[in-house]
Amino acid sequence: MKVLLTEMRRGEAGKVALLSGVAGVWYLLSADAATSDWIGWWNQASIKVQVFGVIVMGSLMSAAAAWTAGRARRTRADAWSDTTPRGGWAQAVLLWAAAWLWSLLVYVAMAAAAFQRTAAVSEVTAPVWSPLVLGAAMTGLQIAAGVCAGTLLPSRITAPAMGVLWYLVFVLFAFLPGVSLARLFPAIDEHWDTTFQPHTGRLLMGALWCGAAALALLALPALVRRASLSPGPLVAVPTVLAVAAGGALLTFRAPVSEPFWAVRAEQPAEPACVTEGRVRACLWPDNRHLLPQAREAARAVDRAVGPLPGFRHDFRQTGLRLVGPDSAELPVYQPVLDSGTMTEAMLSATLPSRPEGCAPHVLPETDGFPDAFLVEAVVNSRAKRPTPYYGDRFAKALERVLAAPAADQDRWLSTAAGAVGACRPVPVPPR
Amino acid sequence: MNPVLAFARSRNLPRAVAGALVLALATGVFAGTRVEIPDFRYLVDYGIPVAAVAPVAHAVVLGTTLHSPMADLEHTAAQPMALFRRLHLLALTLLAAALSALPMLFGLPADVAAASVRNAVGYLGLAGISARFFGSGLAWLLPLGTFGPTLLLGVAPDNTPEWWAWSIHAPSAAGALTTAALLWLVAFLLPTSPPRADDRAEA
Numbered sequence: 001m002k003v004l005l006t007e008m009r010r011g012e013a014g015k016v017a018l019l020s021g022v023a024g025v026w027y028l029l030s031a032d033a034a035t036s037d038w039i040g041w042w043n044q045a046s047i048k049v050q051v052f053g054v055i056v057m058g059s060l061m062s063a064a065a066a067w068t069a070g071r072a073r074r075t076r077a078d079a080w081s082d083t084t085p086r087g088g089w090a091q092a093v094l095l096w097a098a099a100w101l102w103s104l105l106v107y108v109a110m111a112a113a114a115f116q117r118t119a120a121v122s123e124v125t126a127p128v129w130s131p132l133v134l135g136a137a138m139t140g141l142q143i144a145a146g147v148c149a150g151t152l153l154p155s156r157i158t159a160p161a162m163g164v165l166w167y168l169v170f171v172l173f174a175f176l177p178g179v180s181l182a183r184l185f186p187a188i189d190e191h192w193d194t195t196f197q198p199h200t201g202r203l204l205m206g207a208l209w210c211g212a213a214a215l216a217l218l219a220l221p222a223l224v225r226r227a228s229l230s231p232g233p234l235v236a237v238p239t240v241l242a243v244a245a246g247g248a249l250l251t252f253r254a255p256v257s258e259p260f261w262a263v264r265a266e267q268p269a270e271p272a273c274v275t276e277g278r279v280r281a282c283l284w285p286d287n288r289h290l291l292p293q294a295r296e297a298a299r300a301v302d303r304a305v306g307p308l309p310g311f312r313h314d315f316r317q318t319g320l321r322l323v324g325p326d327s328a329e330l331p332v333y334q335p336v337l338d339s340g341t342m343t344e345a346m347l348s349a350t351l352p353s354r355p356e357g358c359a360p361h362v363l364p365e366t367d368g369f370p371d372a373f374l375v376e377a378v379v380n381s382r383a384k385r386p387t388p389y390y391g392d393r394f395a396k397a398l399e400r401v402l403a404a405p406a407a408d409q410d411r412w413l414s415t416a417a418g419a420v421g422a423c424r425p426v427p428v429p430p431r
Numbered sequence: 432m433n434p435v436l437a438f439a440r441s442r443n444l445p446r447a448v449a450g451a452l453v454l455a456l457a458t459g460v461f462a463g464t465r466v467e468i469p470d471f472r473y474l475v476d477y478g479i480p481v482a483a484v485a486p487v488a489h490a491v492v493l494g495t496t497l498h499s500p501m502a503d504l505e506h507t508a509a510q511p512m513a514l515f516r517r518l519h520l521l522a523l524t525l526l527a528a529a530l531s532a533l534p535m536l537f538g539l540p541a542d543v544a545a546a547s548v549r550n551a552v553g554y555l556g557l558a559g560i561s562a563r564f565f566g567s568g569l570a571w572l573l574p575l576g577t578f579g580p581t582l583l584l585g586v587a588p589d590n591t592p593e594w595w596a597w598s599i600h601a602p603s604a605a606g607a608l609t610t611a612a613l614l615w616l617v618a619f620l621l622p623t624s625p626p627r628a629d630d631r632a633e634a
Binding site: 012015016019020023027035052055056059060063064067074156157159160163164167170171175 | 450467488491492495498565566568569571572573575576578579580582583584588
């Protein structure tokens, strides 16, 4: 233990970990909650820390470990260190543990920062830990690779080369998402909103692979250099574990277009819902902090199309089961939304979608644009939301509809919504 | 022996220059290629030319020459070594700038070459600062430590570079140029310190 603490003080890993930690904590604390895609969602907060920990901190710590491992050769003390009563494997494990403990300390600080940001937004407390465990284990594997490379190739360029190598590995796998080998070097960079939950079994299997592979890798320098105290048969234990866990990871299959490290969350017993007039909006319970915005949006939609038949008045956040033809999917792409954005999402979903295979119809009045665009523009204008500019002729048609008597306008909108849903042309706008 | 040549040899400069030259030639071969910048979860559409990334490698390779194998002797030398150290950094910078511009022979546009030279200056400044604060052996730490987050977090969802990711800004960005110049200037002006224990211990 005392040797470990001395190595932690002596090695360069502490400085590198501190540098990574400052960058990581600053990045997590300076993120803008209004535009962030993770502050408010526990899954995402965990993923964010994991991916930063592995890609940025892990790569740098691997380089630092390689540098530390080359110290004995650089200082020409390798002959001396080879004669100590401690075997090569134990020496490598010591260097690895000293660097890994530093990275764990920083990792905990980053997780605390991310969870604190999320707790400030979310109304539920449900920290997600399994991606963090995998990330910690993966940094262990990266550091072990650094120790191994630094011991076997004690050149001054080995350390930065290790850092660059890890960056290249992650960039390469980012562009080859279907490659199974990427599961053995996990840096999970996926969007897990509230419709997903971590696949704990696979994540823990991944952590087991990383831990066992790290320990087996650390025995490699002693085996290659034929150290006087060789690792012995004990090295078979992590090797067998690594082969078994790695093999299992490569064997697992995820359904097409589904993430490997996550599964769809089960339907909640009670979604968080609000009702305003004839409009109802339901969110996942973990998103109940968005209920005030959902209420305001529902009120705006009710004012615009509430009494009109043909439009959809029941909105369910993506992933929640729809409850009939009047029910529409409500996409929520980030954990913090203002009521305006939520209103626009609901207004987009209120018009029935065309049946599959139905080609959009074009009105002469809309200047070549699909007729549904005019219906959407009228709905947005009634809700006092901005509408895209599709040209002067389209704008004139829109003005004409908005200037029509309320009863005519309502009748046209209802008929038009029904027509869009039934794949019929929208009737000519009222004059 | 000529003292300049002796200094260059003591710093393993010929080997580093050869390595950097190979890098520059490789950059020239891939002069027309762009590196797509991946970003956490965002499908950003942002790429930078390979030539603008290569200066990080130049800084890492040339930064290895900041290590002195006889730091103790140099510290107690009658001739002040601070001047030599600054001339060394200046020479490295000119070399890195020339190597960064070399791919122009392979058809690299002038504005990209300008960004490449700017990045070479900035990253060498970072290497100098890193060597001063973390030890000459860790000169690579700050260039790589800043390049990683730049590569992975440096682009905002609206496909524009973050303000702090200066090395992927457009060649004409005044802020990026100022940052690079400031980094180099800090490295140039930093006072020499006594050799660190790590440097003294190294063979």
